[in-house]
Amino acid sequence: SQQGEEDPQALSIQEGENATMNCSYKTSINNLQWYRQNSGRGLVHLILIRSNEREKHSGRLRVTLDTSKKSSSLLITASRAADTASYFCATDAPGGSEKLVFGKGTKLTVNP
């Protein structure tokens, strides 16, 4: 069963707007990651945040982690049409970090 669940399932915005996606998980984690998948392609790693971190930035990406609420958010600022993709959160499985467990993803559409 999925450890992480993204919300919303789909998001449509205009170019230049910010996009926020959320991820909730069920059990304690060592770290949480966000991946992007362009249509018909494999997943590409975006950012990793450790359980002792609260916020992390990478370019136009900002990730927050609230371990008390078991949730994370991914903010993409000043979105571009090229950001159109599905975004997945992934957590290391309870009891060990050999496996990553992925959520179902948020499909983001950025309209030009």
Add this chain to the structure above:
Amino acid sequence: NAGVTQTPKFQVLKTGQSMTLQCAQDMNHEYMSWYRQDPGMGLRLIHYSVGAGITDQGEVPNGYNVSRSTTEDFPLRLLSAAPSQTSVYFCASRTIAKNIQYFGAGTRLSVL
């Protein structure tokens, strides 16, 4: 940089046929994994390996076999294909030091 290479990209099988999905990585990563991606289900782990000669089951292992005779290769075998195995299959690898996974481009499999 080749990264993670999956072959074939597309495959159509008849029910009961067998086939092997190939996965090779040239990054000397210890960990390799196979996922399947179905609409609305996200990615689900099939099998994974933490090194040559060591494999273990993931969330949905039934109907699939794997082996890891070398660090580079991690083939996924379908012994008797079923329509329920129609899916997109992704291979991924990572090093022990980092929890970031690198994905192949995927194999789109249809079982008729």
